[in-house]
Amino acid sequence: MKFGNTIRRLRLPLAAVVTAGVSVGLGTLVGLALPQYSISQKGREFHPGEIAITRGGTIQIVNDDADLLHHAYIDSPKFSFDSGDQQPGSKTDITFPVGGDFDVLCAIHPKMRLVVHVK
Numbered sequence: 001m002k003f004g005n006t007i008r009r010l011r012l013p014l015a016a017v018v019t020a021g022v023s024v025g026l027g028t029l030v031g032l033a034l035p036q037y038s039i040s041q042k043g044r045e046f047h048p049g050e051i052a053i054t055r056g057g058t059i060q061i062v063n064d065d066a067d068l069l070h071h072a073y074i075d076s077p078k079f080s081f082d083s084g085d086q087q088p089g090s091k092t093d094i095t096f097p098v099g100g101d102f103d104v105l106c107a108i109h110p111k112m113r114l115v116v117h118v119k
Ligand SMILES: [Cu+2]
Pocket: 044, 069, 070, 071, 106, 107, 108, 109, 112
């Protein structure tokens, strides 16, 4: 990890964020400084199942799957995350500080997979 490098990269224009061509059928972008993408977990699936964001971006995973518990996590050499148990109705933010392609998985439902491309 070279922090100098990371800091330099963070200065990339955030305006490039929205050009990722992602169709987010969910949620509403409300003019926040940083775009926040909303991911549904209905039917034991992430919707959308794939998303592209820029470094420093945040996605929000919403457990809108009735009374089911989910448990989102990322286990990669570059970046790890663990939501703990996601209670029904809860919202979990994940901010990606580094670039790369990441799988968000569910510890309870092995078939659930969300691919996040961070540029
Ligand atoms: Cu799950």
